[in-house]
Amino acid sequence: MNIKTMAEWAAEGRQPEILFWVGCAGSYDDRAQKVTRALCKILDAVGMSFGILGMEETCTGDPARRAGNEFLFQMMAFQNIATLNNYGIKKIVTACPHCFNTLKNEYPEYGGNYEVIHHTQLLQQLMAEGKLKLEGGGSFKGKKITYHDSCYLGRANGVYEAPRAILEALDADLVEMKRCKSNGLCCGAGGAQMFKEDEPGKQRINEARAEEALNTGAGIVASNCPFCMTMLSDGVKAKDKQDEVMVLDLAELIVRNNSL
Amino acid sequence: MVQQILFLLVAITATWYAVRQFGKIRRNVLLGKEEDISGNPGLRWRNVLLVAFGQQKMFTNWIPGVLHLFIYVAFVITQIELIEIFADGLFGWHRFFAPRLGWLYTVIISFIEILSVLAFVATVIFLVRRNVLRVPRFHKPEMKGWPFLDANIILILEILLIVAIFSMNGADILLQQLNPYVYHDTGPLAVSSWLGPMLFGGLNESSLHFVERFGWWLHIGVVFGFLNYLPKSKHLHILLAFPNTYYARLTPRGKMENMPEVTKMVQGMFQPDTAEPPVEEEIPTFGAKDVFHLSWKNLLDAYSCTECGRCTASCPANLTGKKLSPRKIMMDIRDRTEEVGRKLDSKDPQYIREELRGEGVALSGENFGDGRSLFDYISPEEIHACTTCNACVEACPVLINPLEPILKMRRYEILMDSKGPTDWVPMFNSIENGGSPWQMPVSRDHWVNGD
Structure with a gap:
């Protein structure tokens, strides 16, 4: 798989169809890197040209902003917007709902106007256009899968159906948790909680959510966010169910189904 | 008769x-900050009709x-x-x-x-x-x-x-x-x-x-x-x-309110030539310490709260036993606003900020200072527990937004007091120096070489 940076595209005097904003988790976190590569494999398989920013990409500033550090956030925003505008970026896909939200809703205020979509939305589009065909009767047919709505894709941006459409196309048996869609329970990572210890309480939020996921009896917990992924995996581990229950991103489900 | x-x-x-x-x-x-909330009257009346008059959200x-x-x-x-x-x-x-x-x-x-x-x-x-x-x-x-x-x-x-x-x-x-x-x-x-x-x-x-x-x-x-x-x-x-x-916000839930005063300063750093020369003026208060720094809409939210607790019942932090309760945040804001109101009614000059006191100076919202603030009602532990998940915002039957004041108080803590969870300091430093919240020994595109 040949993954080109925007600098390389620019050197060839060409522009890819879409920029893949990898994000910090997707770049550095071992588990999230697998999702990053899964999405690249899918884009490669459907023949959609894409570029990454590589070393030129930096944190969108989301955790800094939610923690209250507006200076740092805006510094990151202006820096990233300069990079993106320099390459004349029009369309961005990202596998992180936090990056998605910041790029889509918060960058326009500082001069960064792009069409931003989450990878589950892109995957749904590719399926709808017939470019991405999920091989029927695949390994997930009839399998019990539960889906965890991330807060920044769901409540913050109202995207509930695209990820579910993928599960439907996989012929999986989607079992919803009691708290789902607009009532979904947070994994506990948002608002820069990922980077600090929990405040004192009775339970960790990720364990509470993992419990709800385990109660569905599903063998797979589908997620759409690298932070939810970490939180839910840790939660499942805390319940000692890591051998029976897998936490997988929707892109990974497609890669496994189509043996990409 | x-x-x-x-x-x-x-x-x-x-x-x-x-x-x-x-x-x-x-x-x-x-007493809250002025804020122009207008535009899109169609959608606003729709909210009034469906949510307030029609009680749409009560039927969840x-x-x-x-x-x-x-x-x-x-x-x-x-x-x-x-x-x-x-x-x-x-x-x-x-x-x-x-x-x-x-x-x-x-x-x-x-x-x-x-x-x-x-x-x-x-x-x-x-x-x-x-x-x-x-x-x-x-x-x-x-x-x-x-x-x-x-x-x-x-x-x-x-x-x-x-x-x-x-x-x-x-x-x-x-x-x-x-x-x-x-x-x-x-x-x-x-x-x-x-x-x-x-x-x-x-x-x-x-x-x-x-x-x-x-x-x-x-x-x-x-x-x-x-x-x-x-x-x-x-x-x-x-x-x-x-x-x-x-007057409820019509912007996407995930969008945090901008701080134009910060934008001005950051723009000045990126384009030092075009930036307006700094004017000698009082350093603005970033974020919110007291009701005066919140928007009037935040205070209207507080007065509109009927303490039903749907927000708190859906809050992940509260559900797992943390001290944060979005309802308490709204109740505290109302209580503090009432306290300020009562003190203003007393016309007692002891509530004038010390440096502004003088002969013939009357107590007002502008010169008020009683040495107390929202932080006397709301502890840092509460605002630190928020995951910004928007569940409270979603749950409120009258479109109150408890998240906004929480984030404004976080801004005050970090930008004015340089306090906040110590765990966040390395995260801020890493973003500032390495462009990522984690300090990593490998390059950002290292993942390309994986399996």
């Missing part, structure tokens, strides 16, 4: 005092939704009857509209009666639910004391109101047969026609007259009492739900 004078006195006093109190609430809300949980609807519709419809009570009270008439509207009068009053029965049932269920069944969200720490009593007082006032309606109408039905010249024929009323004879059947005319007057005065008394109780109570939502839904 005596009753007319008494009514006039009660009406004037109650209205005057209520107007005064509502004026203070308006003044208190406007349909049982309390339907019960609440009974009380609400009964309350709204009873206002029609109130027009007659007012007219009768002022001019010494009795059931002014009965002979004039004929059968329509029978229909309207019967409709009110049926709704009143439904409201009665709902109110009793609500009392049981709050006091016997002990629904957890009604028994969180912030509900101890006054808030719990407040909720019960309102429910009891509602019961009294319904008792008043049926005493008045029930006795009237019997009096119509005894003295049709004074007691105009109302036609058969849906409930009172059988409930009246059942309750007051054996009474003589003077006793019935007493019951009827008792019901009438209790009705109007509760209404005036309610009007003056509202400004002190969580029940203010029956009025403020309307403006609050109108």
